[in-house]
Amino acid sequence: MISVEEALARIFALVDPLPTEQVPLRSAAGRVLAAPVTAPRAQPPFAASAMDGYAVQGPVAPGQQFTVIGESAAGRASGLTVGPGQAVRIFTGAPLPQGADRVVIQEEVERSESTITLRDRLDEGTNIRPAGGDFKAGDRLEPGRVLTPNALALAAAMGAATLTCTRKPVVALMATGDELVMPGETPGPDQIIASNSFALAALFEAEGAECRLLPIARDTRESLTAAFELARGADLVITTGGASVGDHDLVGEVAADLGMDRAFYKVAMRPGKPLMAGKVRGMAMVGLPGNPVSSIVCGHVFIRPMIRRMLGLGEAPAPRRSLPLAAPLPPNGPRAHYMRGAIAEGAVTAFERQDSSLLSVLDAANALIIRPVNDGPRAAGEMVDVIDL
Ligand SMILES: Nc1nc2c(c(=O)[nH]1)N[C@H]1C(S)=C(S)[C@@H](COP(=O)(O)OP(=O)(O)OC[C@H]3O[C@@H](n4cnc5c(N)ncnc54)[C@H](O)[C@@H]3O)O[C@H]1N2
Ligand code: MOO
DSSP: OBOHHHHHHHHHTTOOOOOEEEEEGGGOTTOEEOSOEEOSSOBSSSOEESSSEEEEOSOOOTTOEEEEEEEEBTTBOOOOBOOTTEEEEEOTTOBOOBTOOEEEEGGGEEEETTEEEEOSOOOSSOOEEOTTSSBOTTOEEOSSEEOOHHHHHHHHHTTOSEEEEEOOOEEEEEEBOTTEEOTTSOOOTTOEEOOHHHHHHHHHHHHTOEEEEOOOBOSSHHHHHHHHHHTTTOSEEEEESOOSSSTTOOHHHHHHHTTOEEEEEOBSEESOTTOEEEEETTEEEEEEOSSHHHHHHHIIIIIHHHHHHHTTOOOOOOOOEEEEBSSOBOOOOSSEEEEEEEEETTEEEEOSOOOTTOHHHHHHOOEEEEEOTTOOOBOTTOEEEEEEO
């Protein structure tokens, strides 16, 4: 058995960043930017008013009077030059007239015909947004980042109608097992309802992948081979179940028959021991254990980082942070233990029941507590690493 770290390194080695494609700005939310966006001009392109009021030449004092000589509105500059004693009526976002160095807001002004008189209390600011105050021509949105709503607005302001993004990894999810039926179907007395793929698809799609749920493969060579056939064209095939040592655990054998180049089988972790990975027919393949919690924990620990690598976001394990324990923990055994836990008031507690079949416990959890191999007993207050769920 190899360590979690070694397994992750070998998983990273199975994939490369995917090619890029052009994506309309409107569809680019959550995508990974793969080429810089460069501003062809500054924003604002001209010095602009930040308020509705009057553009004048300073300094200003209460009681001072100006003659209004014209108007500058957003999208319609005045074309005028403001001299001493002159004012241009101006609105938020409008270009500042030549000669003006201050906008007096209209609340601070008494207007009569074409004369304004400044009131007693004048604010300090100029109320002017300098040209290029937001960004300058040549400023860039750097690639290798996820396009958040804020980044999309910035790209739009730079005038980019189409963005170069990394292609979405296509992940084929293959649940295996004679006992499984789909939600909505009526299970026989000795059947259960398939759940793993729904969590995994949601996790991977949130990370930027496109998931295809294949029909459930039965525990026969024929059915598994047919399912692998249906996975063709995917970047990554994820199987769940059939990974262990039982007589009906055929995923490894069938993958081997299909020419799998195996990177490893079995990892010193709990849950997730019977994990396998390699390449099959040009696709990366990871075989996850069937126990729902095992498959989902492996999804967090291995597959999400793998998808990020395919998206060109580097090679980093799942982010972790350090938190104090709210209750003591017994010593750990020879496998790294990813314990389901709950964070409350800045401290984390492991659930009593840690069996890898318990989806109700996983749903109640908001963290995985990482216990290193052969970690000793831990007292309340000691720091542990956690992955937020
Ligand atoms: N003699 C041994 N037995 C087992 C070992 C071992 O080392 N020696 N390892 C155990 C561990 S650890 C795990 S994890 C499981 C993993 O086994 P498989 O990957 O072969 O998974 P299955 O046997 O197919 O299923 C396990 C369990 O999960 C249920 N399952 C499977 N797929 C789904 C799904 N898509 N949705 C919901 N539930 C699913 C399945 O019905 C079983 O109950 O092996 C241990 N055994
Ligand atoms: O590794 Mo199994 O995943 O402990 O339940």
